[in-house]
Amino acid sequence: MTWFASPADAAARLGEAGYLADAATATTSYLSGALEKPLLVEGPAGVGKTELAKAVGRATGAELVRLQCYEGLDEARALYEWNYKKQLLRIQASGDQAWEETHDDIFTDEFLLTRPLLTAIRRAEPTVLLIDEVDKTDVEVEGLLLEILSDFQVTIPELGTLVAVRRPFVVLTSNASRELSEALKRRCLYLHLDYPDAEREREIVRRQVPDLDERIARQVVDTVGRLRDLELKKAPSIAESVDWARTLVALEIGDLDERAVSATLGVVLKHASDQERAVKELRLSR
Amino acid sequence: MTSGLLTTHISFLEALRGAGVPVSLAEDLDAIAAFSVLDWGDREAIRQGYAATLVKRHAQRPTFETLFDLYFPRLVGDGVATDGAVATSSTDGVSEGVSEGVSDGVSDGPAQLADLRMRLAEALASADHDALRQLAAEAVGRFGAMRGRGPGLSSWSAYTTLQRVSPQTLVDQVVSALLADGRVDDEARRTADRRVGAFAGLVEADARRRIAAEKGPDHVARVAVRPSIDRLDFTSARKADLAEMRREIYPLARRLAARMARERHAKRRGPLDFRRTVRASVSTGGVPLVTHHKPKRPHRPELVVLCDVSGSVASFAQFTLMLVYALHEQFVKVRAFTFVDQVHEVTDVFRPGTDLGEVMGGLAARTAQAALWGRTNYGRAFATFAAEHADALGPRTSLLILGDARSNYSDLGVDVLKELTEQTRHAYWLNPEHPRHWDTGDSAAGPYGAVVPMVECRNLAQLSDFVRDLR
Numbered sequence: 068m069t070w071f072a073s074p075a076d077a078a079a080r081l082g083e084a085g086y087l088a089d090a091a092t093a094t095t096s097y098l099s100g101a102l103e104k105p106l107l108v109e110g111p112a113g114v115g116k117t118e119l120a121k122a123v124g125r126a127t128g129a130e131l132v133r134l135q136c137y138e139g140l141d142e143a144r145a146l147y148e149w150n151y152k153k154q155l156l157r158i159q160a161s162g163d164q165a166w167e168e169t170h171d172d173i174f175t176d177e178f179l180l181t182r183p184l185l186t187a188i189r190r191a192e193p194t195v196l197l198i199d200e201v202d203k204t205d206v207e208v209e210g211l212l213l214e215i216l217s218d219f220q221v222t223i224p225e226l227g228t229l230v231a232v233r234r235p236f237v238v239l240t241s242n243a244s245r246e247l248s249e250a251l252k253r254r255c256l257y258l259h260l261d262y263p264d265a266e267r268e269r270e271i272v273r274r275q276v277p278d279l280d281e282r283i284a285r286q287v288v289d290t291v292g293r294l295r296d297l298e299l300k301k302a303p304s305i306a307e308s309v310d311w312a313r314t315l316v317a318l319e320i321g322d323l324d325e326r327a328v329s330a331t332l333g334v335v336l337k338h339a340s341d342q343e344r345a346v347k348e349l350r351l352s353r
Numbered sequence: 354m355t356s357g358l359l360t361t362h363i364s365f366l367e368a369l370r371g372a373g374v375p376v377s378l379a380e381d382l383d384a385i386a387a388f389s390v391l392d393w394g395d396r397e398a399i400r401q402g403y404a405a406t407l408v409k410r411h412a413q414r415p416t417f418e419t420l421f422d423l424y425f426p427r428l429v430g431d432g433v434a435t436d437g438a439v440a441t442s443s444t445d446g447v448s449e450g451v452s453e454g455v456s457d458g459v460s461d462g463p464a465q466l467a468d469l470r471m472r473l474a475e476a477l478a479s480a481d482h483d484a485l486r487q488l489a490a491e492a493v494g495r496f497g498a499m500r501g502r503g504p505g506l507s508s509w510s511a512y513t514t515l516q517r518v519s520p521q522t523l524v525d526q527v528v529s530a531l532l533a534d535g536r537v538d539d540e541a542r543r544t545a546d547r548r549v550g551a552f553a554g555l556v557e558a559d560a561r562r563r564i565a566a567e568k569g570p571d572h573v574a575r576v577a578v579r580p581s582i583d584r585l586d587f588t589s590a591r592k593a594d595l596a597e598m599r600r601e602i603y604p605l606a607r608r609l610a611a612r613m614a615r616e617r618h619a620k621r622r623g624p625l626d627f628r629r630t631v632r633a634s635v636s637t638g639g640v641p642l643v644t645h646h647k648p649k650r651p652h653r654p655e656l657v658v659l660c661d662v663s664g665s666v667a668s669f670a671q672f673t674l675m676l677v678y679a680l681h682e683q684f685v686k687v688r689a690f691t692f693v694d695q696v697h698e699v700t701d702v703f704r705p706g707t708d709l710g711e712v713m714g715g716l717a718a719r720t721a722q723a724a725l726w727g728r729t730n731y732g733r734a735f736a737t738f739a740a741e742h743a744d745a746l747g748p749r750t751s752l753l754i755l756g757d758a759r760s761n762y763s764d765l766g767v768d769v770l771k772e773l774t775e776q777t778r779h780a781y782w783l784n785p786e787h788p789r790h791w792d793t794g795d796s797a798a799g800p801y802g803a804v805v806p807m808v809e810c811r812n813l814a815q816l817s818d819f820v821r822d823l824r
Contacts, residue, residue, distance in 0.1 A: 094401035101390040244611045252409035
């Protein structure tokens with residue numbers, strides 16, 4: 068199955084799935100599908116990295132298998148694990164059965180617990196595999212991913228090598244909290260998502276918050292753009308623009324004037340020093 | 354793929370590698386595979402294809418863009434005029450655009466300059482990127498030509514262009530336009546400055562493109578491509594580069610902190626935690642499959658930073674201080690002193706949660722207090738430090754000295770420095786100069802290096818490597 072027919076097709080179908088992709092995102096997603104290579108998406112928090120994977124799933128009718136990475140994630144949580152308890156039960160239940168038969172028995176599919184990576188590879192239906200926040204894992208887990216990402220196969224010593232029934236569309240996301248290894252990057256296509264331009268952001272906000280007035284949407288996006296120009300610890304991202312728009316709708320604020328901005332600034336800026344700076348630079352009265 | 358394209362492709366990759374972007378053979382093949390499914394007629398798609406397959410680090414993206422524009426130029430010469438405002442005519446082998454309203458024979462006279470500046474001011478005020486790019490091309494075509502000795506020997510200069518067009522003088526106009534749009538003045542000025550800076554960048558890119566068309570891209574790629582921001586020397590950074598470096602500090606500190614914390618966790622395996630191990634073994638029928646360990650006490654060093662803030666090394670000292678403070682959670686205590694010939698404590702400038710802009714301002718304002726005579730004197734600075742602030746050092750402190758070790762041929766105070774370092778756990782000297790300049794002129798890198806290990810630290814990459822390994 069081909070995932071997308073062309074970059075334009077990718078943009079259109081992602082758009083239908085509720086994800087407004089710019090040219091770079093559409094082209095890279097298309098390439099990732101066409102070349103059957105994993106897609107590594109990097110960028111600041113809240114610019115829609117995870118959402119891209121979900122949107123690809125929705126647009127192509129594929130099911131999403133998600134592996135959330137965290138510090139201390141290991142093979143047993145990411146790939147597969149033998150069901151020790153069940154194996155122990157099996158050994159106890161075997162009674163006078165010969166050991167040779169039993170030990171062949173307990174290393175079969177029945178005792179295998181598949182984790183997200185193995186699940187994604189064994190599925191016969193179209194699958195989007197999302198490996199989220201891959202930079203949070205330890206370096207050893209990256210090594211574990213290499214075999215899957217380059218050959219779409221998993222080697223289990225007791226069973227042999229399991230090759231993908233159908234290659235999944237793999238998306239890896241990273242906040243760049245650490246540099247990923249060259250070996251991992253080499254196997255992936257790379258996409259850096261950044262804050263969108265004003266027009267695209269306005270469109271995104273309008274889609275996510277349909278109740279929002281056109282004029283306020285413009286004000287929200289303009290103000291967020293101005294905030295990003297300041298040197299802040301954490302610049303507001305798309306997610307924050309959308310939250311802000313939702314807040315304004317909920318509070319029924321009809322005009323984003325100085326008072327409204329300083330009253331709701333906490334939705335967009337989440338460091339005290341950032342808020343102070345914004346108040347000072349944008350000359351807001353508190 | 355025709356042989357011409359393949360040659361361009363190969364030399365493009367060579368240029369990328371030369372500029373420090375590691376492109377492997379596998380990625381090369383990926384790029385070729387990508388082009389078999391992309392439309393060669395679409396320059397934008399090809400650019401994205403290259404970017405996705407070859408450039409795996411965002412910091413390298415500007416380098417990539419520069420080189421891509423050189424090897425796959427957007428247009429040749431002045432290109433084909435896309436709208437009515439610019440028509441092309443050919444004079445002595447160089448085609449130049451002549452605007453309709455002012456076509457009086459000369460193409461780079463004062464009338465054209467005024468006209469171009471007017472259009473430029475409008476485009477800057479409305480931040481119209483396409484118009485700006487076209488104006489940059491036109492400006493270089495008109496005002497940046499350096500006539501050679503004969504036809505075909507002409508060259509192009511971004512410097513001449515910017516001197517004649519002088520976009521800096523348009524800042525006020527842009528500011529007033531932005532103010533009318535409801536921006537506040539500081540912010541308007543910053544925005545205007547940035548837009549003018551971006552225009553200067555466009556002019557430089559266009560001049561590079563034109564030179565590349567005449568002399569071949571390889572020639573330009575070797576000389577004109579600047580290193581990425583984390584490899585740029587502190588001492589050769591321009592104002593815009595410094596601002597960009599400052600924006601890099603927090604992400605860098607975050608990456609470093611994550612990495613330091615992780616490395617600490619990896620080493621945390623202390624003695625066996627018997628209780629937890631037995632607990633865990635219950636679920637596996639009493640067999641202790643997984644062992645649990647007690648955490649080790651982490652060692653967090655105390656840090657004393659002593660920096661030379663005179664003239665050329667000041668920005669290096671500021672970056673190092675800011676990075677150290679952004680990482681203050683990784684250290685028990687940090688104290689900072691600045692000196693030129695007097696020592697002055699600046700620890701109080703860095704309060705947790707303060708904003709980097711304020712910190713920079715505070716540091717700059719305090720520089721005067723570190724200078725009595727205004728000439729760097731390491732000997733006196735060390736002596737004053739030993740006399741007034743010796744209590745800052747102890748057996749748990751790491752002493753960090755930042756400076757170029759150029760002491761204006763005065764007393765070096767090596768003995769005082771030796772005494773100071775003997776009181777500390779570790780001492781390091783970070784020198785922002787290239788080692789080949791050490792011990793030249795009044796540099797005392799040798800004598801100091803014999804007492805304190807001296808480390809070369811010229812850019813953000815080297816700085817972050819050093820801070821990470823700091824114990």
